[in-house]
Amino acid sequence: MELFEDDVWQMAWGERAAIEGLLSARRPALAIEVGTAEGASLRRIAAHSAEVHSFDVVLPQLEVPEHVTLHTGDSHVLLPEVLAGFAQEGRNVDFALVDGDHSAEGVRRDVEDLLASSAVRDTVIVTHDTGNELVRSGLDAVDYAAHDKVVHVDLDFVPGHLGRERFGGELWYGLGLIVVDADRPRAGDPVQRDRHHGGELLAVARDALAGAPARAGTSATALDARDERIAALEREVVHHRDLWQALMRSPSWRVTAPLRAAKRLAHRRG
Ligand SMILES: C[S@@+](CC[C@H](N)C(=O)[O-])C[C@H]1O[C@@H](n2cnc3c(N)ncnc32)[C@H](O)[C@@H]1O
Known part of the structure; x- marks a missing residue:
């Protein structure tokens, strides 16, 4: 056309x-x-x-x-x-x-x-x-x-x-x-x-976009900080899980297993 x-x-x-x-x-x-x-x-x-x-x-x-x-x-x-x-x-x-x-x-x-x-x-x-x-x-x-x-x-x-x-x-x-x-x-x-006048609405959008780099910077920083915190917590979880598994496998834990079983039994009866 x-x-x-x-x-x-x-x-x-x-x-x-x-x-x-x-x-x-x-x-x-x-x-x-x-x-x-x-x-x-x-x-x-x-x-x-x-x-x-x-x-x-x-x-x-x-x-x-x-x-x-x-x-x-x-x-x-x-x-x-x-x-x-x-x-x-x-x-x-x-x-x-x-x-x-x-x-x-x-x-x-x-x-x-x-x-x-x-x-x-x-x-x-x-x-x-x-x-x-x-x-x-x-x-x-x-x-x-x-x-x-x-x-x-x-x-x-x-x-x-x-x-x-x-x-x-x-x-x-x-x-x-x-x-x-x-x-x-x-x-x-x-x-x-x-x-509303369409041009005025677009002007609001434009001004918001013009201010966006500063806001985007702030929110990007906030997101980075949040991601860093999540990563730190995940590292902590892995660390504690490894410690727990190491403890479960340790000879002293296995040697003391009958003692813990007797203690649980006494606790239930009491
Ligand atoms: C946006 S263009 C027109 C486009 C055209 N209507 C189209 O859509 O194909 C604006 C034209 O207005 C002319 N112009 C600007 N001021 C003028 C005036 N005071 N008197 C006459 N023409 C004028 C410019 O030379 C230009 O060619």
């Missing part, structure tokens, strides 16, 4: 599958991507959409089909301009992937620019790297409830990872889902708060 074989797609397989699922359910007439990079997520968006606009500050080295427009430059400048054009034409953005500027301020601005636009009325917005502390702090700073049209926000739609070999000790990945539907009345807070 191209979805999993694509080695330039900077997303985990679960994230790719989630995006593929959203796209195939939505079949966007108009889609936006912030962060083209090498065009991997763009290929899947383009496969399901009638028209795509993808933004990157770097000019991508890509050949794109006719229904894809590449916008080269800062999304914080270009995205509001393009959205204003769509709004003027009365168009709706059906799908948007935010995976460009990964600074807290940058991701917050991209999401806020989308939410501020009247072209974003009936839209599925997906944000990447929601497990990363910086990205997450930017996304957490967005006042989703201030937009009546935002009906659902789950920033742990697909939870992120704590890197081990690759990006060791760093929190990356994670897909967030923001559902916008101006025609659906919203009940209460749109943000999912019924569970």
Whole structure:
């Protein structure tokens, strides 16, 4: 499957599958991507959409089909301009992937620019790297409830990872889902708060792992000491067993056997 074989797609397989699922359910007439990079997520968006606009500050080295427009430059400048054009034409953005500027301020601005636009009325917005502390702090700073049209926000739609070999000790990945539907009345807070934030849990795990060498050292010392004590006790048992067997075999023990038997008999009778 191209979805999993694509080695330039900077997303985990679960994230790719989630995006593929959203796209195939939505079949966007108009889609936006912030962060083209090498065009991997763009290929899947383009496969399901009638028209795509993808933004990157770097000019991508890509050949794109006719229904894809590449916008080269800062999304914080270009995205509001393009959205204003769509709004003027009365168009709706059906799908948007935010995976460009990964600074807290940058991701917050991209999401806020989308939410501020009247072209974003009936839209599925997906944000990447929601497990990363910086990205997450930017996304957490967005006042989703201030937009009546935002009906659902789950920033742990697909939870992120704590890197081990690759990006060791760093929190990356994670897909967030923001559902916008101006025609659906919203009940209460749109943000999912019924569970712990996945990134925070991973941060606890990371900090525990970071402290682990010291603790592992302590427990290794404790284990060594315990093993040494067990070995000493085993040596003592062997020593006493040898002594006992030597005593049992000794001539004096055998010579005094009748005396001990008489003593046992007298003890029972008494
Ligand atoms: C993580 S990559 C995108 C990966 C891509 N969505 C994929 O999964 O195949 C992030 C991209 O965002 C671009 N970028 C960073 N800041 C940006 C900005 N302010 N405006 C536009 N693009 C930006 C970078 O040049 C980079 O190519």
